[in-house]
Amino acid sequence: MSTLERPLSVVVIADDEPDVLRLLLSRLRRRGYDVIAATDGHQALYAVRAHRPAAVVLDYVMPGLQGTKVCAMLKADPDTAHIPVLMLTSRSDETAVAAAFEHGADEYLTKPFDFDELDVVLRALIDRSC
Amino acid sequence: MRERRVLRPRARRRAAGPQRTYRLASSVRLPCALGLALLLMLALAIALLVGRTDGDPLAVPRALLDFHEAVARDGAQSVRRGVNEGVDDLEQLALVLSAARDSPDVGQRFAGLRTLGGLARAEGRSSRNGAGLTSVLRGVATAHGRYQAIYALAAERRVLAHVGGDPLPRALRPGPPYKAPGMQDAKPTSNRGAPLIQQYAPVTDRGRWPVTIVGHYDPRFMRFALEVAQPGDAWVVNRRGRVIGALGSAPRFGTLPREALRAAARRATGGASGAVVTGGSADRQEVVGYSPIAGPGPAGQFGWSVVTARTVTSLSLPQADARSHALLAGFALALIALITFGWIYVVVLRPLLILQGDAERLAYGDLSRNVQIVRYDEIGLIARSLERLRVSLIRRRVQAQSRESQHEPDP
Numbered sequence: 453m454s455t456l457e458r459p460l461s462v463v464v465i466a467d468d469e470p471d472v473l474r475l476l477l478s479r480l481r482r483r484g485y486d487v488i489a490a491t492d493g494h495q496a497l498y499a500v501r502a503h504r505p506a507a508v509v510l511d512y513v514m515p516g517l518q519g520t521k522v523c524a525m526l527k528a529d530p531d532t533a534h535i536p537v538l539m540l541t542s543r544s545d546e547t548a549v550a551a552a553f554e555h556g557a558d559e560y561l562t563k564p565f566d567f568d569e570l571d572v573v574l575r576a577l578i579d580r581s582c
Numbered sequence: 583m584r585e586r587r588v589l590r591p592r593a594r595r596r597a598a599g600p601q602r603t604y605r606l607a608s609s610v611r612l613p614c615a616l617g618l619a620l621l622l623m624l625a626l627a628i629a630l631l632v633g634r635t636d637g638d639p640l641a642v643p644r645a646l647l648d649f650h651e652a653v654a655r656d657g658a659q660s661v662r663r664g665v666n667e668g669v670d671d672l673e674q675l676a677l678v679l680s681a682a683r684d685s686p687d688v689g690q691r692f693a694g695l696r697t698l699g700g701l702a703r704a705e706g707r708s709s710r711n712g713a714g715l716t717s718v719l720r721g722v723a724t725a726h727g728r729y730q731a732i733y734a735l736a737a738e739r740r741v742l743a744h745v746g747g748d749p750l751p752r753a754l755r756p757g758p759p760y761k762a763p764g765m766q767d768a769k770p771t772s773n774r775g776a777p778l779i780q781q782y783a784p785v786t787d788r789g790r791w792p793v794t795i796v797g798h799y800d801p802r803f804m805r806f807a808l809e810v811a812q813p814g815d816a817w818v819v820n821r822r823g824r825v826i827g828a829l830g831s832a833p834r835f836g837t838l839p840r841e842a843l844r845a846a847a848r849r850a851t852g853g854a855s856g857a858v859v860t861g862g863s864a865d866r867q868e869v870v871g872y873s874p875i876a877g878p879g880p881a882g883q884f885g886w887s888v889v890t891a892r893t894v895t896s897l898s899l900p901q902a903d904a905r906s907h908a909l910l911a912g913f914a915l916a917l918i919a920l921i922t923f924g925w926i927y928v929v930v931l932r933p934l935l936i937l938q939g940d941a942e943r944l945a946y947g948d949l950s951r952n953v954q955i956v957r958y959d960e961i962g963l964i965a966r967s968l969e970r971l972r973v974s975l976i977r978r979r980v981q982a983q984s985r986e987s988q989h990e991p992d993p
Contacts, residue, residue: 544952549973553980560973562952569966 461578462486462505466496466522467540468514472563476509479567485574493517497525500532506578510557512541512548520555527556536577540565610931614923621919629912640867640894640901642859647869650857650890653811654871658855658888660807661818661827665765665779666879668728668799672783673763675722676795679785715743719795730778730798737792747798753780759791760784765880768801768826770835777801777826777835781880801827811871814892818875819847821885843889846872850887859894867894933961940968949976 463485467473473489480487488503490496493516500508508526510519517525519539526532539552542563552560559573719732723745733744739754750771763783771778779799784791801818804827808816811829818827823844825833838844842860849856855873868891875886895905940953953969955962 544969546950546976549949549976550980553977554984560977562955562969562973564955566958566966 460484460486461507461574462488462503463507463509463574464488464490464496464499464503464505465509466490466493466499466514466519467509467511468492469511472511480571480574483567483571491515493519493522496522500526500535501529504532505535506581507574508535508537509540509574510537512539512543512552520552520557523552523557524555534581536581538573538577540570610934614926614931618919618923621923622916625912625916625919627912628915629909631908640899642867642869642894642897642899646897646899647857647859650869650871650892651855651873653814654816654850654857654873654888654890655855656810657808657816657890658873658875659877660810661804661886661888662875662877662879662881664728664804664807665781665799665881668726668779668797669763669765669781669783669880671722671726671728672732672781672795672797675718676763676783676785679718679793679795680787716745719743720745728800728803730800732795732797735794735796737790737794742793749796750778750780750798753796760794761791763880765799767884768820768824768835768886770824775835777820777824777833779826801833805829808888808890811890811892813896814869814890816888816890817843817847819850819887819889821851823847823851826886838889840891842868842870843891846870846889847887850874850889851885861894868892869894869897930961933957933965937961937964937968940965944968944972944975949979 461484463480465473465476465480465487466489467476468491470491473491477487477489488499488505490499491514493514496508496510496514497517499505508523510522512519514522519541523537523539526535526537536558537556538559538561539557540561540563541548541552543549544562549560558577561570561573715734719734723729723732729746731744731746731749733746733749734742735749735753736742737759739756741749741754760782761784763781765779765781768777768779770776779801780796781799782794782796785793785795804818808818808827808829810816816829817825817833817838819838820826823837824835825838826835827833838847840860842858846858850872851874853874853876855871857869857871859867860870861867871890873888875884875888876882937953943951944953949972953965953972955965955969957965
């Protein structure tokens with residue numbers, strides 16, 4: 453299925469680095485996603501509860517609520533527990549990866565990442581949750 | 583709501599497998615190393631064997647020998663004319679000074695040199711005439727540049743004025759007056775052994791020679807006349823085979839560097855000119871040209887000669903060209919081989935070995951460090967896949983631990 457033929461998926465992306473966030477927004481929008489941006493954990497929580505996206509992409513370290521904390525809160529809420537969460541972070545050590553999965557993350561990608569790979573993983577998460 | 587139990591990852595484990603020695607050399611490294619070695623050997627073989635003459639001397643055509651004889655002759659004539667011009671310049675200066683006696687205009691032009699009598703009476707630089715003469719000599723030295731020193735000698739060999747280096751002691755010894763322009767044979771200076779050519783021109787005054795202008799011709803100036811021999815070497819030697827001028831470095835009053843050159847110089851001293859091929863193997867072969875410096879003027883009277891030499895491999899001979907091309911091809915092949923295999927090692931082999939180490943680490947359960955992803959090519963894709971594998975393994979372990987903790991009975 454081409455990018456234009458795919459149904460529009462709403463995705464919330466939370467990252468405190470403006471450059472990374474801007475890049476993610478433009479690239480994922482070009483690939484057919486309807487992207488909602490958040491710059492910290494509280495914004496991310498609000499955006500997910502308000503829009504009920506198809507997937508959430510969270511940075512690990514963010515001001516306010518950390519990515520893992522946001523993930524745990526989403527998974528603890530029955531209304532949002534079904535939404536798949538992808539951790540997208542520069543932390544690649546075993547402790548961080550394990551902690552993310554322990555908090556309920558569904559996938560984990562380390563920076564630097566490839567947008568094709570991000571697209572494939574996101575698409576797989578969305579398809580799996582449907 | 584059931585509280586999520588945070589599980590700690592298991593303690594980092596070292597690779598538990600046996601320390602195996604991998605025979606990677608047989609599949610990856612060995613072919614690369616062998617290929618590089620073979621290509622380097624091929625390059626060496628091309629450089630050494632193609633265009634090789636088996637040590638036999640290269641055949642130099644007669645026309646090339648004639649050309650090098652002509653080069654030696656041209657060089658000899660250029661040297662002769664150049665050295666003679668040195669004497670001519672001094673003679674012209676002497677004529678002008680002679681004319682200064684009778685013509686006030688000429689005298690005015692040369693800063694107050696009124697009469698030859700006044701010139702001869704001048705007491706060094708302090709006098710008006712001595713200072714004026716120094717100025718004239720400096721003008722000549724600056725204009726021509728071929729003199730190491732110029733000075734004016736009174737009849738009793740007293741220095742009236744000089745510019746440049748000091749007069750030679752032997753020039754100041756009493757002796758008969760210089761009655762006509764000329765020069766002396768090249769002799770070594772006492773201190774450094776460098777050759778020196780003394781030229782002179784007397785100033786005449788009603789049948790007398792009260793003042794003589796003496797110049798030390800700079801032998802380094804001969805290099806301009808010898809440039810015709812480039813890109814080879816060239817020397818000017820005196821009758822005894824001593825070097826008095828050379829192309830390039832400043833000459834020393836020594837012998838020529840090789841016996842073949844000395845033999846050529848001896849033939850030239852005997853009045854012959856020609857060109858011969860010397861040396862045995864092609865690498866040592868030289869075309870040696872020689873010609874006597876003979877002809878009108880004082881420089882042609884001392885039995886000097888010009889000897890030129892040029893390596894045969896630098897000539898445009900078919901065999902020499904083939905040899906040069908073979909060397910170039912061998913060098914190019916070696917360079918290409920080194921660049922290609924260097925690139926293969928840096929871009930393919932080394933990253934593969936690093937990935938192999940990462941894969942083995944993951945296989946033995948060490949998930950502590952990530953797989954470095956630094957590229958976006960095929961190797962990078964493998965690295966990404968390995969990193970995904972590592973993340974998946976961590977996830978499975980976390981899930982397994984979570985299931986285990988859920989099934990444990992509460993104490």
